[in-house]
Amino acid sequence: MKITPKDVAHVALLSRLEIPEDQVEKVTGQLNAILEYAEMLNKVNTDGVEPTAHVIPLSNVMREDEVEVSLARELALANAPEQDNGYFKVPKIVEG
Amino acid sequence: MDYSVVIGLEVHAELKTKSKIFCGCSTQFGSDQNTNVCPVCLGLPGVLPVVNKRVVEFAIRAGLALNCEILPFSKFDRKNYYYPDLPKNYQTSQYDLPICVNGYLDIEVNGETKRIGITRIHMEEDAGKLVHSGNITNSNYALVDYNRTGVPLIEIVSEPDIRSAEEAKAYLEALKSILEYIDVSDCKMQEGSLRCDANVSLRENEQAPFGTRTELKNLNSFRAVQKGLEYEIVRQAEVLDEGGKIIQETRSWDETKGITLSLRNKEQAHDYRYFPEPDLVPLQVSAEWVEEIRQSLPELPNARKQRLMEAYGLSSYDAGVITASQAMANYFDVVVGHGADAKAAANWLMGEVSKVLNASNISITEFAVTPENLASMLELMQKGTISSKIAKTVFEEMVASGKDPATIVKEKGLQQISNEGEIVAIVEAVLAANPQSVADFKAGKDRALGFLVGQIMKQTKGRANPELVNKLLKERIN
Structure with a gap:
């Protein structure tokens, strides 16, 4: 599978990354190099191997339904670039 | 022309646990903004979510009540999208191995029972709440309250087996009733603890392949489910009648205007790039646990x-x-x-x-x-x-x-008077006092009898045994 500049634009949009026009070709090449490297894995015979859901051989780690103390609101909002009356304030959402 | 309607519903129900799905924050509705939050539900770096056992139990409970198969091996996945109600930029949900699959729900419409398939039930976290200043399209910023982020949800996805707005409403009512019976959700649509999205498409007849669908959001009451779907069915039929094409998109039901509006292009938004959640280990549900839950169903x-x-x-x-x-x-x-x-x-x-x-x-x-x-x-x-x-x-x-x-x-003193002697006395007094009515009745005016009964009831303050009054009155008058 080859990544095209169009795929790069799509992935960039999904990731909310801005890639300057003159960098697209370079990034396309880099992404293809990464994928080619990972292609190696396709050479391994995986017949009869269940897809791995998790690398740690554990299951059923659960907690009881008990309420614990939450963060103080000042702390919760401490890293917010903008806030208003105890709310996180964020830029406009739907492009008009 | 008349089209055949195909509807599938996605219902989100908030589970009534005390704490959130992956952290110990309270799920209390109506708390002050951003007071039920912690590093886990705010998605701060380096935190480790742990699943609430009660959430898994409630999901299994719902699955059993809806005749589902409970998968012995299940896992969580990340659903990636950018929206400010989601501080992590992904929602922890379940993708290819949901906890319950292949169920059904029987509904009754016009006296006939119909079976609606349930594709799956999965567990996921709720998102936060956006408070818009002004209207969603013209405000410059939004305010976010993350109290609801991480409140446990189950999403119940139906098969596209529903054939009318009326059936959709009946399905939702039956589903709500079951979730209330098994005590896993408050199902308060007005508080958002039960929410419904609908996928709707039209086709020429029952045998034709499915047409392009739209997804309807914001169906926040039973009335909205019915009215929103009725509107969307007519809208799609009009587009098709004029030779147009339905665009696959998300539309929002506007209750006050009574119309649906295009919200965003779904094809783009649908690229969720699910992958297994590395911070949560898989679930292995034992047959014993399932049986224990089955025994506890009402x-x-x-x-x-x-x-x-x-x-x-x-x-x-x-x-x-x-x-x-x-x-x-x-x-x-x-x-x-x-x-x-x-x-x-x-x-x-x-x-x-x-x-x-x-x-x-x-x-x-x-x-x-x-x-x-x-x-x-x-x-x-x-x-x-x-x-x-x-x-x-x-x-x-x-x-x-x-x-x-x-x-x-x-x-x-409201005891009924059933003593014949007592009623006879009153009947005779009323007959004596109303000779004109007696004459009218004998002349064939049935209404006169009603007047006489009324007089007797008035005198007894409604306490006279009505059957006895009628019987005695007729005996005396004829």
């Missing part, structure tokens, strides 16, 4: 409805209304358990009692009249101590004061 609405029909001869409709709410069905059982006639009890519950509950917007658990007192009142009626008309007066007094009916009847 009698479900359909079974209870059947029981009321068989045990008491109630009609399918009446039994359906009574059992739609578990609290109502419990109340009914107590009333009947105290010896009341089942049909009379059903009529009173669906009539006078429901009228009072609706008028004061309360549930039957908050009702001033205990089921024992309602049973005593029905017994007084059955024994002839009070007439059905007087029963309404007694009932009103019971609602107002919470007193037992025997006391009210005694205090207000």
